[in-house]
Amino acid sequence: xxxxxxxxESHQESRRGPPDRPRVSPxxxxxxxxxxxxLPTNRGYWSLRVPVQIFNEGTNAALGEPLTLPVGQxxxxxxxxxxxxxxxxxxxxxxxxxxGGETKRTGRLVGTDxxxxxxECSPKGSATIxxxxxxxxxxxxxxxxxxxxxxxxxxxxxxxPEEWSSAVTDALHSASWEKTGGHGDGRCVKSEVGAAAQPTxxxxxxxxxxxxxxxxxx
Numbered sequence: 158x159x160x161x162x163x164x165x166e167s168h169q170e171s172r173r174g175p176p177d178r179p180r181v182s183p184x185x186x187x188x189x190x191x192x193x194x195x196l197p198t199n200r201g202y203w204s205l206r207v208p209v210q211i212f213n214e215g216t217n218a219a220l221g222e223p224l225t226l227p228v229g230q231x232x233x234x235x236x237x238x239x240x241x242x243x244x245x246x247x248x249x250x251x252x253x254x255x256x257g258g259e260t261k262r263t264g265r266l267v268g269t270d271x272x273x274x275x276x277e278c279s280p281k282g283s284a285t286i287x288x289x290x291x292x293x294x295x296x297x298x299x300x301x302x303x304x305x306x307x308x309x310x311x312x313x314x315x316x317x318p319e320e321w322s323s324a325v326t327d328a329l330h331s332a333s334w335e336k337t338g339g340h341g342d343g344r345c346v347k348s349e350v351g352a353a354a355q356p357t358x359x360x361x362x363x364x365x366x367x368x369x370x371x372x373x374x375x
């Protein structure tokens with residue numbers, strides 16, 4: 158089922174939030190385990206709690222479908238303070254995207270930012286999740302919701318394009334990240350080969366992109 162069938166509503170509350178420092182959950186899991194006793198918890202208070210009600214209008218269950226939401230009421234809060242929980246208080250993975258689709262995991266949120274969460278909901282049903290924000294003492298979470306190809310325009314990054322890595326390079330096969338030359342003269346990546354280079358798959362690549370198997374259609 159595609160996210161076209163999943164809708165949401167939200168409003169704002171004020172409530173103390175979840176533990177501050179969760180640990181990484183197993184690979185592929187959309188949920189995050191609570192912090193072990195050795196790590197600091199309850200660092201400060203979350204001044205905002207925004208319930209988000211999800212409606213599944215489709216006939217199939219939503220099992221972690223990416224749902225993109227405007228940040229709305231939490232604009233102005235630090236990205237590091239965000240936490241997302243289900244109705245049982247279990248933390249969920251999430252991600253934040255800027256206006257251009259680039260990941261944004263630090264700094265203050267602005268109105269054009271988007272929150273991406275995994276929607277889980279029964280067919281023709283509804284579910285509620287809670288977004289916590291506004292705790293300036295909170296540390297950023299260690300892992301994020303992987304929902305598809307990220308940084309597709311190669312615009313985000315510091316020393317290299319975020320989420321991408323070069324591979325199969327050598328003295329005659331190079332891969333570089335360029336400040337100009339892309340669409341609208343933006344950033345791009347470039348692969349170059351020497352005159353005597355043998356054919357090979359020099360590349361920029363991104364791994365861990367989630368896929369949903371599709372059954373046979375009639």
